[in-house]
Structures are given as structure tokens and as C-alpha cells.
Amino acid sequence: MSAPKNSSTTTPNMPSNSRTPQRWRAQFPYFWDSDELVGRRELLNFTVMTSGTLFVGTAILAVLGWIDNRRRGTAQQIATMDQIKDNEPFYFNYPGPEDQAVLLRRPNGSLVAYSQKCTHLACAVYYVGNSDKLYCPCHEGFFDPETGQPLAGPPRRRLPQIVLKQDGNKLMALEEIP
């Protein structure tokens, strides 16, 4: 098949052979016909390489999960027992001075403490006594104060829990578990 003789039928993708080059062609000197086309075999190679990359990413996370101890914090006193009131949250900082946390006394008398950092986008959660839930105001996330598990909203992971130990009148935080 020969190239079309009538210049009016030529496609704009072909470069003009006339002596007056088109202005847009000078500004955009790319010809899609001359682009490198991808063959089926090349596409397959690329797919397998991408698959390998995804596998390597998963393997790296597996190794990190194996060797990385994400528990943090050291034992330190956070409050005295007389500071903890029923149905009232006690806010403190643990494990670092910048890390906010909340302590609750449950109706059965047990004490639970969680990091205030929402597992969605790290906004500060706080306790709402009326509904007995931990609430993140940024995106309407709710957590169960008994377990720290997400109840509603965007969060999908539980709140990091802080292990507590009562030592006489002192209340100690031992470590934070993600």
C-alpha cells in the first residue's frame, strides 16, 4: 500500500515534508509512529519484573516484622491511684514527653490505657463518656475503650495499648504495644 497522494488526506501525526513546517510541529516535535512499541514479550518481561518488585516489597516487610520490635517505652510512673476517677479519662504522656495517652477506669474496676494517636491519620482521640467510646474528631473514627479495636470510621487497626502495673499507690506504665 502506497502513501496517500492527496496531501489533504494525510494525518496530522505524520511530519510535514513541505518547505513551510507547521508551527505546532516545531513546538511538539514528537511522532507517535516513531515511538518505541512494546511487544508482547517485552510486556511479559515487564510484568514479571513488577511481580518480582512486589514480592521483594512483601519480603522486606516480612523481615522487618520479624526483626523489628515495635514495642517501645520503659517503666515509669504515670499517676497515683487517687488521681484516677471513675468515668473520667486521665490523660498523660507516654512513652515520650510528646506522646499523648489516655487512661480509663472501666466499670468493672480494671484500668486500660491507650495511645491517643489515631491509627488512621494520627489525630488525637479522646474519651466520650456519654457513648463510652474513644472518638477521633478528624474523620469520625470510634474505638472500643475495652479493647482499643476500631468500631466505626476510617481506622482499621486498634489503638496502641499501654501495659500498666499497679505498685501500691503508684500506677506504672511498662511499655506500649502497637
Place this chain on the structure above:
Amino acid sequence: MDGNNRRVLVKSQPFAGTSQANIKAVRPPAPGQQAMTFAGLLTGILLMGIQLWLLTIALDLYLAGDGHAIWTLSVVSGLIFLGGIVMLIILRLQRRRFIP
């Protein structure tokens, strides 16, 4: 421009991609093989999507502190990758058999 004209242009025009790879790229699959080719490609893309999904779960588990559960995801992802490698090897062997 329809597909036939485009193929002719690729081969005939001096400005067009006339490399051997480009000419191979526009060559359609053998008769009867087109459906198999597309099925293979679709399967590969689907498996790659599953791998991406596994990676997101692995990241979620890692952030949640359940790092010990990621191994199984890694093994499944590795098996899919191995399947792709085996497929590449089989295709290379077939090409050597048919193209001397």
C-alpha cells in the same frame, strides 16, 4: 488512520520506528493464538493485582505490630513471582524450538 495503514507506515516511512523490535511489536499473534495470548496477559495482570493486595495487607499487619503473620503473604507472593519466571522460561524454550 486505521490499523492497516498504520502498520504499513511503520514499515515504509523513514521517520517511523523501523527497528526490528517495532516490526515484531505490530505483528499480530498467530491465528488461533490471540485468545490464549490475551488470557495469559489477563491472568498475569490479575495475579499482579493479587500481589499488590498482599503487599497492602502486609503493610497493614506490619504497622499493627503483627509482623510474624507476614511470612505467609510473602510466600504466596513469591510463588506468584516464581510462576511468572517459569512462564518466561517455558516461552523462551518454545521460541528456541520453533525459531531455529
